[in-house]
Amino acid sequence: MWKAITKSGLQHLAPPPPTPGAPCGEPEQPFRSTVDWSESAAYGEHIWFETNVSGDFCYVGEQYCVARMLPKSAPRRKCAACKIVVHTPCIAQLEKINFRCKPSFRESGSRNVREPTFVRHHWVHRRRQDGKCRHCGKGFQQKFAFHSKEVVAISCSWCKQAYHSKVSCFTLQQIEEPCSLGAHAAVVIPPTWILRARRPQNTLKASKKKKRASFKRRSSKKGPEEGRWRPFIIRPTPSPLMKPLLVFVNPKSGGNQGAKIIQSFLWYLNPRQVFDLSQGGPREALEMYRKVHNLRILACGGDGTVGWILSTLDQLRLKPPPPVAILPLGTGNDLARTLNWGGGYTDEPVSKILSHVEEGNVVQLDRWDLRAEPNPEAGPEDRDDGATDRLPLDVFNNYFSLGFDAHVTLEFHESREANPEKFNSRFRNKMFYAGTAFSDFLMGSSKDLAKHIRVVCDGVDLTPKIQDLKPQCIVFLNIPRYCAGTMPWGHPGEHHDFEPQRHDDGYLEVIGFTMTSLAALQVGGHGERLTQCREVLLTTAKAIPVQVDGEPCKLSASRIRIALRNQATMVQKAKRRSTAPLHNDQQPVPEQLRIQVSRVSMHDYEALHYDKEQLKEASVPLGTVVVPGDSDLELCRAHIERLQQEPDGAGAKSPMCHQLSSKWCFLDATTASRFYRIDRAQEHLNYVTEIAQDEIYILDPELLGASARPDLPTPTSPLPASPCSPTPGSLQGDTALPQASHLRVDGQIFCAGEELIEAAKRNDFCKLQELHRAGGDLMHRDQHSRTLLHHAVSTGSKEVVRYLLDHAPPEILDAVEESGETCLHQAAALGQRTICHYIVEAGASLMKTDQQGDTPRQRAEKAQDTELAAYLENRQHYQMIQREDQETAV
Known part of the structure; x- marks a missing residue:
């Protein structure tokens, strides 16, 4: 070829x-x-x-x-x-x-x-x-x-x-x-639209000066985007079928997740429609693409990143403003949750994200002006040297708050600025928030908040009501979500005295929180609903911590006015049918679906999610549920959780090792080339028939790996017959003795551990299997602390290695001998590539070091096996990413 x-x-x-x-x-x-x-x-x-x-x-x-x-x-x-x-x-x-x-x-x-x-x-x-x-x-x-x-x-x-x-x-x-x-031609900006312009070359200085003066006069009458020459010109060819996309990625959001996914967007799209926000912000790109018809924007970052892009759109006054979709990479992601984009990116394929952006619904989002000025009635004794007279932002999309929550956010912000290296993952960020909140609660820094503020909403003074409530936090809320997904106004249908909460109705919800209601907020509670209003006048008598969409500061005594600014155009993720559902589109949806449920461990998911067939084989049957044909995953979740409580239910007697943990989630097994997790906040957007065919798969992070599967043989469950199994009568007496390290074979009792080691050394697979069936301990070690797996690796016995990986407890993978070597260290030093692959895919750690401080990759390098070292380095990098994703999911 x-x-x-x-x-x-x-x-x-x-x-x-x-x-x-x-x-x-x-x-x-x-x-x-x-x-x-x-x-x-x-x-x-x-x-x-x-x-x-x-x-x-x-x-x-x-x-x-x-x-x-x-x-x-x-x-x-x-x-x-x-x-x-x-x-x-x-x-x-x-x-x-x-x-x-x-x-x-x-x-x-x-x-x-x-x-x-x-x-x-x-x-x-x-x-x-x-x-x-x-x-x-x-x-x-x-x-x-x-x-x-x-x-x-x-x-x-x-x-x-x-x-x-x-x-x-x-x-x-x-x-x-x-x-x-x-497949994503509708959102790809063709390279034929982007033209490199040539800078005009003039030979006469006088002509240059004349043209420069004329250009300057013309520029003074034009907008900022037309006042200077650019090396590239965008000449679009409008089409009603196209929705060209600009992708803005904040590489620092959510523990630097953005830096990992920007490469995927560069692969699927034209690289000139993908922008790193750390390289100058969104303004230049928006000015360049302002004339592109049907333009859409994907903001990859936290709510602060979205606010940055919306504010830039305000400044440029694009007509019509392009709608903005969100790929949530931040810590809270409340705006993303409100618009159905979920609480955080896990591992959904970028190809699916592009499809959601293309098919999403265009909606409006209220944006609110903030105007703060010093309070002239405050005396010198009320001033704080560490306070400022200016708010961090003059507009908000999510909320404006003051009191306890702002104080916690301010401490987090100051600590991150001082030590940014300690805040490199979403999980660590949330842990720091929790610790700061607890210490601030003990100090009671916001307990007298009501004594120092005056709140007037639409001309009605709420101060007496606030003083009776004695809140430690007051929130002016624009969207239903707050504080990483909670619903402080309450769930729909709970607030009969007020209008339903919306993000496009021109009203703010004003909510007060005591410490009790703040604690209840994390378990489904809500705050004290004070009012819904169009305008707020807030007066503070001393310096108080405040935050605007997560941007905190300590604001000196001020008068703050809140009023509607405008409405932003957003993209809301839509509920949709899959292009390849369980049942043919031309057939009516059945009234009921009977579907098998199987669960997958986090260990198996990390090792096999790239291979659908292997992951399906590694799953554990949980039971069968019967759900309506048009069920979404929220309804299906309720049926699955009831499955464990109904011992006589359909399929409920299928083997189970443990009850489902509270952290399980659905896996999409059909709409991409691999399995991926579905955010719980997006379950109402997915039909059962969209993510499953004959079987639905769920991921349970607390389920053990393959060793926990009930269908796999263990020392107490005999192996099925095999060609090298002993004939009946060759084993006499009990097959599971009280002390598994000793066996009775042919009427004689001997030490099984030594026999197991000898079988591993001799590559005697049948003998090893026989001893295991009789109750031999696969975790036995010799006098030098070497496991059976160490001995199997030293002889290069692939068959014995596979058997031990399938049947021994997972602890054998990272067990070390006297020199600190794991079996993977040993295999890497010997250049045993296939065995290294077996051990790595079984879940062995690639970060462990021996007594010389070497990882398995370094042992392969010392053995001058560069290809094996490159493989181990790649899997080590992948393992680190997956570990962080697991922490994030938990």
């Missing part, structure tokens, strides 16, 4: 040999990890990120790779836009073989810029590929193998179509055909 493509003259698919004498070191140009918007931007420039990908060879080809001549394993980089992996020293070779990334813009030339153009495919060779060939429908080779260097597929990094790398599937005719931009 390489030769066939070479004959076609398509150099970017078949790299020619590098120029003799080419440099082997670092390329001269610095590596870019962001899109270049300057006039010197290179056409088809890659966007590089460091990577630990293993098993994927350098894209320049082994015969052209300069890194293989280096004494140590060279670092690798991966292009986020086309997903090729290259050794860092080999990046210069890409330029020599003329392989460029997918072009994100078009050059201005002599052709008419209004001339209709189309996007061509960007074909890339792949040594690994998911899915099936578009031509023959067969899958691609997917095997774990370090030695696989064959190109198995050719895929387009725009539309993601993939073909087998052979002439019968991929023909030369397909190279030049137009690209459809794939």
